[in-house]
Amino acid sequence: MTRTEPSLAGALLDRRYRVEDLIARGGMSSVYRGVDTRLDRPVAVKVMDSRFAGDRSFVDRFEREARAAARLHHPHVVAVHDQGFDTSADPENPRAFLVMELVNGGTLRDLINERGRLDVPLALTVAEQVSSALAAAHAAGLVHRDIKPENVLIGRGGDTGGVVKVADFGLVRAAASAGTTSANIILGTVAYLSPEQVATGTTTARSDIYSTGILLYEMLTGRVPYSGDTALSVAYRHVNDDVPAPSTVVPGIPAALDDLVLRATRRDAEARPADAAKFLAELRRVKAELGVRTATIPVATPPDAPRISRSVPAEDDSELTVPAIPAITEHSGPGPRGTQALPRAMVETSGHLGPPQAEPPTASPRRRPPLAVLALVVLVLLGGVGAGVWWFSAGRYVDVPSVAGLSREEAETALRQAELTPVFTEERHNTAPAGTVIRSEPDSGSRALQGDEVTVVLSLGKPVVPDVRAGASVEEAERAIRAMQLEPRVDAEADAYDAEVPEGAVVTLTPKPGTQANVGDTVTIVRSKGPPPTPVPDVSGMSRDEAFQALRNAGFEPFEAGKEFSPNVQAGHVVRTDPEQGSTPEPGSRVGVFVSNAVEVPSVVGRQAKKAVRILREAGFKVEAEKSRGPVSFVIEQSPDGGTLAEPGSTVTLSVIP
Structure with a gap:
């Protein structure tokens, strides 16, 4: 007989958390609505069952759950606020409890029970938010290990509809510290278990991807891919069968969505996306390819009765959590749905999971029919009840x-x-x-x-690149582009100089405004880099002072970088600049000026040789002259010619007579 845990309603835990109504009860803990009296805020309080209070290993696991979940801070993860121990009932065996964010709403299971299969935009929106939460967990080194509709809460989010919150990281384990569960026990919910969880107990981020793929399959079709009378028969199919494409159940589901589900649910874990971040990227790519917009998530009404736990027959050796009054829906497949604890001996046969053995039928005793009159009354009553049941379950629904x-x-x-x-x-x-x-x-x-x-x-027809005015902010341009269901992109390499548009503001868009595009196409925002930089002016041939003034007028800081010879530039005039003319350094940059040191060669033809030599040497040249053959010689030729420009210290050659 199943033991019922006494209610804690009205208790004050840790002199701070007042316990109110029971929300749900599982095999290991109960969840209550509560109030943090210190901060005056509603909370959910998860209290460990009293029979585990003396189990140190279980208490340690409960504490690890708190620490693991508290490491995750994400809008789609149920936040853990606090953890502690309650000694009010038994000071010797305190009961551990978690204080969590209270999510007002229902679960994804409630939504599926209420609506059956979900439309494509809604299913992808829910899967996107679940994957976003798992991506944060995987980045933190955590694996959830029990993704299922019951652990996907949908809270009320105001005007924007429901918000997905992934709950119950109670089965997570740091992926970096351990990769398997106990060698003899498989933990998880059999309808969503990955093949490796069933066959070897190995649990990685890819196991969460498999469960998410099954979750997406169920949202699209209204049922899980595998069902059976026992947990073992369902586990067998996870290991030995390929998940069918959702379109085989619901014709018309796009092929890209089929591929996404099939890739997530490959039996070979290595063939799946490595983690939730990669799966999320693939999901968003498919969403963009299909032109699917983010849907408003409706918040389902949860059943009034709290969830309680029951034990299945001993030979199944498992425990599952079900609603006290299960919802009936034509979309729900048969078979065990809650969290299972399967002995590995039941699923391992020489390394291969064999088909489950058929269970012998059990005879159900028949009673004698009651009196005819009583039977008639009962039938009439049942007819009335049946009509009521039909109205409240199916009669109110339309296609x-x-x-x-x-x-x-x-x-x-x-x-x-x-x-x-x-x-x-x-x-x-x-x-x-x-x-x-x-x-x-x-x-x-x-x-x-x-x-x-x-x-x-x-x-509204195909999108058109919007007409964004020059000078608009990048944020304005992004809003206008997204309003057309196009994707804005900012690329520094595409930015351009503009004398009129302030730096950082929008110059134009690429493709140009008015161009017809496809949903999801990229539009590049061209930003202004400010006025175009002024090029270094050509100051070659100018005097030093003239060149300096011209450079200052252009916004540069000139300095004399050195002397340099040029056969075409007079001494004291500019040969070149560094940076060179036409280049565009930043305004205010220093520009080096190289001034010519050329010297004009004196003309000495016709002069006496001795005097010619003296003149040239005084001008700074070296002289080579033919030896005079008489007392007086005259220059008849010189090289280089007089009047040309030569480098200081260079040689002038003279020809003399006699």
């Missing part, structure tokens, strides 16, 4: 009609005839003509309550 391709007026008529309320929104689309319906949310074939709102997405 969402197909409105894709219709005009606004046609879609509104079809939905109102189905007793649904249309709500219209618009978005860009690559192929749907403007004014026609792209899709509905929920999509056609889904079940909805009579009177429910159905979002009808109308096409």
Whole structure:
């Protein structure tokens, strides 16, 4: 007989946390709604079952859970605020408890039970937020190990709809410190267990990817891929069967989405994405390829009855958590759904998981039929109850009609005839003509309550690169581009100088405004680098002072870098600059000026040789002259010629007579 844990409602834990209503009860702990009396805020309090209080190893595991979960700070992870021990019931055996963020809303299981399969935008939006949470966990070295709809909470997020919060990191273990569970026990929920968890107990980030793939499959089809009468039969199929494509169950699911699910659920772990960050990138790529926008997540109404635990027959040696009054839905597949603890001996046979043995049928004793009159009364009563059950479970639901391709007026008529309320929104689309319906949310074939709102997405046609004014901020440009369902990009290499647009503001877009594009195309924002830099002016041939003034006028700081010979520039005039003319250094840069040291060669032809030599030497030249053959000689030729420019210290050759 199952033992019931006494309620803690009304207790004050650690002189701070007041316990209120029971929210859920599992095999190892109970979760209550509570209040942090110090901060006056609502919280969820998870209290370990009293029968484990004396188990040191279990207490240690509970503490590890707190530390592991507290390391994660992410908008899609249920936050852990505190951890402690309650001694009010038994000071010798204190009960551990966790204080967590209270998420008001329901679970993904509630949403699937309520709606059946989810439409593609909603399924991808939920999977994206779950993967984002897991990416943070994997980056911190943590593996969840029990991803399932019951652990995906959907809290109320105001005007933006529900927000996904991944809960119960109670089975996580630091991936860096250990890779397996106990050698003899498999922990997890059998419908979502990866093949390696079943076969060897190995648990890595890729195991979470597999479970997320099964989760996405269930959202798209309304059921898990494998079901069976026992946990063992389901585990067998995880190891030996390939997960089928979702489109084999729901025709019309895009091939890219099939591929995403199949890649996440490969039996070979190495063939899956390495971690949630990589899977998230693939999911977002598929989402962009399909032109799927982020959907508003509805918050399902959770069942009134708290979840309680029950034990399955001893030969199954497992424990699962189920709702006290399970929801009935035509989309739910049979088979065990809660967290399982399977003995490995049941699933290992010479390294291969064999098919489960059929269980012998059990005879159910038959009772004699009651009196005819009593039977008639019972039948009448059952008929009334059956009608009520039909109304509250199925009678209130209608099928969402197909409105894709219709005009606004046609879609509104079809939905109102189905007793649904249309709500219209618009978005860009690559192929749907403007004014026609792209899709509905929920999509056609889904079940909805009579009177429910159905979002009808109308096409605005293909996106067009927006006309963003020159001088606008980058943020303005990004908003305008995203409004067209295009992706803005800022690239420093594409930035350009502009004399009129301030530095950092938008000059233009590439492709140019008005260009037709596809949803998700990239538009580059060209930013201004400010006025174009002034080039170094050509000051060659100017005097030193003239050159310095010209450089200052151009915004540079000139300095004399040295002397340099040029046969074409007079002494004291500029030969060149460094940086050279035409280059564009930063305003205010120093520019070196090289001044010519050329000397004009004196003309000495016709002069007496001795006097000619003296003149040339005084001018700074060396002289080579023919030896005079008489008392007086005259220069008849010189090289270089007089009047030319030569380098100081160079040689002038003279020819003399006699």
